[in-house]
Amino acid sequence: MSLVKHYVRINQLVGSRSLTASGVRNYRVTIDGKTLVETAPADTLLTELYKTHVGDYSKFYKMDPLCRVGFMASELLLTAEDCRQKQWGESRGVVLFNATSSLADDRNYQATIDDSETAFPSPSLFVYTLPNVLTGEIAIRNHYYGETNFVVLPEFDSNTMSAIIEMTFCDKYLQSLVTGWVDCYDETNYNVLMFIVERDVTGHSTELSQEIKILTEK
């Protein structure tokens, strides 16, 4: 029995670890193991996914790079789950992990305050200088009122992730989680494995950790 119910991967193609001649990394998008996008340049991928699969949530354009990639992954994941109309309320939460926190936006915000003579701090960049804004964006969009948490780890660690996921289900109202790894170094360098788990992972964090490891190798 699989503990992971649905999953989305947005990852850099192995052959494009370094920048291409045009300076753009290429990415693949898969949903439940099926390829949605075989290869696309990182700088236009998220906007094209938004236009094709969402299109009616203009707040997307105001999001920082981490939120854009995490939001799009969640949209694809929840469409695959096919339960968008369900009223989840407190029964669903969002717990995400990465190693770069909100670095992509932090760097952009820093650029607005570097020179004290000409500093004009940007309010719209400042509001994204925390990674847990992403968990909030997903919860607000889908009316999830359960636990939201964003954990920054030294590196990808499926054991720690599984243990935290299992611990989150100590909340007796929680029935399922949108969870996973959403790392974003900058606008063209990100890596996502987002998935849904249900309460039956409780007591099975070792097995969940193994499943997560296998998914990252697909």
Add this chain to the structure above:
Amino acid sequence: MEELILKLKNEIIEVLNLEDIKPEDIDENAPLFGEGLALDSIDALELIVLMEKNYGIKIKDPNEGKDIFKSVAVMAEYISKNRTK
């Protein structure tokens, strides 16, 4: 004034990341908040920064901002009368 209105529309599109909107899509007489472009409170802060950064206008009273940001045309009128750069 028309030149300033067009410049202002382009600046608003840039600072508010209105990626799908072109200057001609913005009605200069339409409300910026609530309807029209449906801007939010963070957008209002960005417009305050824009006024100071690009035109040298400091808006200290939030109530004053409500009047100034009624529409692009009203903003342009205020800028033309109060700009220091």
